[in-house]
Amino acid sequence: MADITDTSLELFLDYARDAGNWSGTPLIGGNVGGSKEDRGNLTQLKRAGLITTFEWEGDKWVDFTDAGRALAAEHGVEL
Numbered sequence: 001m002a003d004i005t006d007t008s009l010e011l012f013l014d015y016a017r018d019a020g021n022w023s024g025t026p027l028i029g030g031n032v033g034g035s036k037e038d039r040g041n042l043t044q045l046k047r048a049g050l051i052t053t054f055e056w057e058g059d060k061w062v063d064f065t066d067a068g069r070a071l072a073a074e075h076g077v078e079l
């Protein structure tokens with residue numbers, strides 16, 4: 001498993017569970033996250049190779065890497 005904190009894992013799984021509401025790429029701060037405190041966790045998830053983020057029309061979105069999809073699957077979340 002990736003070397004991330006429990007808080008980062010919880011945020012990751014929240015985004016993974018929400019991904020189906022956003023065609024697989026959840027909006028940061030949509031239904032999940034977006035607080036100043038979450039930024040450090042998102043950075044940790046990126047550095048662990050679990051997600052990337054991108055900006056489109058002024059909004060920021062999460063995209064799951066293959067490693068991220070595998071981690072989600074380990075926790076029963078299909079992406």
